[in-house]
Amino acid sequence: MNGHTIGQSVCPREQEIVDLVVSGRWRDDGDDGLGPHAAQCDACAETLELARLLQDERKALCEEAPVPSAGAVWWRATIRARAEAARTAGQPITLLQGIAAATALGLFAGLAGAVWRSVAAGGAWFDRFDDLVLRSAAAPTTLILPLLLALAACLSVAPLAVYLATADEP
């Protein structure tokens, strides 16, 4: 700093000085009269000095800036975007597999429970089966066919769904 006192107010010509320094058009003896003004005005003198100092620093830093090439930055950004897209695309698959696994587990647990109750009941299982067959025979045929079809569909589609969700493709 050149010994000017610290400016206590804002001068309306400060911005003109900054603009000239930033654009590299500042001249102490310029026709605009800003040079003599800056020599008289504390605020402008301070602004001029700091603007020059910071401009010099910016130029020096820009010269020594070890920036990578645009191609390298673009390439890294592309790779990263792809990795992020892959992660995002992978999330629904994991979710679907989780649902399928939970469904299969629930189905297995339900079947195991039903079998266990039947075994625990002993011979009553056969009686109940006979009873079921008799009741089924008594039921209207219009209901039996859709029920059987639905059961068959569930039995065939459920394992297929689990397979498609979890197994690797050939």
Next chain:
Amino acid sequence: MREMTLSELSRLDSAASEADEAFQMDEDAFRLFYERTARPVWAYLARMTGDPRQADDLLQEAYYRLLRAKTAHETEAHRRNYLFRIATNLVHDLRRRPRVDAVQMSEQQEHADPRQADAAGRLARRVDLSRAMALLKPRERELLWLAYAQGSSHQEIAETLRLKTSSIKALLFRARQRLATVLRERES
């Protein structure tokens, strides 16, 4: 970790091509913009963090965030301001994290070998400025750099730093006084 199925891979492949499309500009436009802005942005990051290595990392991150941003820019000036805003946010984020083995710029510059008296004088001024800037508040550093080094208008500074345009003049005045005071104290 499980291996991917072919169907997953094909889905990921399409996602990869979508990733290219997700950028807000094409490669040629990016190259042009980068060539014009990379060095000033690096300088800003280096001065705001005080660490050139951090500036290297943040530069890549800043451009990545710019490319992925959904914001539409009417002019290159808008895009440049937006880039500086991203850079400012990155510096703020960095400040919230503990710093590990940062290479201070002032120390680096002090160890440089001045070959000429003129170069030595310039170097001394840069070290003084570096140390003085380090004593300022982050907001003051940002204001001064954007106004006097980058040459941004008050409106642009307000957009970059998310401040009111009307408050920039007063804030800049106080920041300028602080820097001048610190520099004078260092001289005396």
